[in-house]
Amino acid sequence: MLRVKPLAFDSFGVRSMATFVETEDLKVLIDPGVSLAPNRYSLPPHPVEEQRMSETWADIKEHPSRSDVLVVTHYHYDHYDPEEPEIYKGKIVYLKHPKELINKSQEKRASYFLDKLTGIPKSIDIADAKEFEHGSTSIKFSHPVYHGTNPKLGYVVEVSISCGGEKLVFTSDVEGPSVAQR
Ligand SMILES: [Zn+2]
Numbered sequence: 263m264l265r266v267k268p269l270a271f272d273s274f275g276v277r278s279m280a281t282f283v284e285t286e287d288l289k290v291l292i293d294p295g296v297s298l299a300p301n302r303y304s305l306p307p308h309p310v311e312e313q314r315m316s317e318t319w320a321d322i323k324e325h326p327s328r329s330d331v332l333v334v335t336h337y338h339y340d341h342y343d344p345e346e347p348e349i350y351k352g353k354i355v356y357l358k359h360p361k362e363l364i365n366k367s368q369e370k371r372a373s374y375f376l377d378k379l380t381g382i383p384k385s386i387d388i389a390d391a392k393e394f395e396h397g398s399t400s401i402k403f404s405h406p407v408y409h410g411t412n413p414k415l416g417y418v419v420e421v422s423i424s425c426g427g428e429k430l431v432f433t434s435d436v437e438g439p440s441v442a443q444r
Contacts, residue, residue, distance in 0.1 A: 264428040269325065270296045270318035275311060277340035280322045281432060282329070285425035287397030291329040292421060292432050293341040294322050294349060323349060330354060331401065333389065335434035336409060336418040337368040337375065344375040351382050356389040356403065358419050363390070363406035365416035389419050399425040411440045 264285055270278035278296040282289070296319045298307040307315075326332060326349040333356045334342045343349075358364070360372030379386065387394070389403040402424070406417035418434040 264423070264425050264430060266430055269294075269322050274318055275314035276318050278318060278322075279341065279432070279434065280318070282325050283423050283430055285399040285423065287399040287425065288331060288401075289329045290331045290333060290401065290423060291322075291325050292333045293335055293434070294326065294332060295338075295340050295342040296322060297338075297340040319343075326350070326353065330396070331356065332383075333401075333421055334358060334375075335389075335421065335432070336416060337364075337371040338409075338435065341434070342375065344371065344378050347375075347378040347382050350379055353383050355379070355383040355386045356392075356394065356401070357386060358417070359388045359390045359406065363413075363417045365413060368416045389421075391419075399423065407436055408441055409435050410437045 264283065267282040269280040269282055270276050276296045277298060279293050280296065281292045283292065296315055298311050298315055331354045332350055336358045360376055361369060364372065391403060391405045393400060393402040402422045404420035406419055409415040409418050418436060420434055420436065421432040423430045
């Protein structure tokens with residue numbers, strides 16, 4: 263059994279890919295963050311967008327208490343929020359490597375986030391290219407792959423969660439199959 267609940271996505275009116283996954287053994291919250299597009303043509307986000315952001319963030323924040331594992335695939339603010347580290351309290355946390363295969367801006371953000379997380383989660387593991395078993399559930403992370411078609415925006419890790427013959431692949435911000443497999 264694998265249940266997948268999208269919590270916030272672009273089609274919900276926000277920038278996010280926050281996803282809650284439930285298996286027989288485990289509950290996993292992937293990329294708990296939400297943001298809006300910055301000003302466009304010097305116009306700020308519409309009040310309806312602001313409202314959607316606060317609604318979806320409230321919904322996301324209801325899920326850590328029911329989760330065993332929290333995952334952050336990269337350090338863009340639509341995938342995590344460094345200012346609310348308490349949602350990681352007592353959780354098993356799998357993070358994109360904060361120093362390797364990362365661009366400068368995300369490296370800085372990762373370092374800030376790790377400082378904020380100090381002492382809060384149950385454990386923190388680097389996710390890149392690793393596999394973790396929880397009962398009959400397996401969480402497997404890809405090698406870091408480009409965010410887009412080149413390393414300008416940095417790298418992300420993709421996540422697969424499998425249990426009982428079913429599998430979810432969460433690609434994060436790869437922006438499509440645009441680069442040959444390495
Ligand atoms: Zn991103």
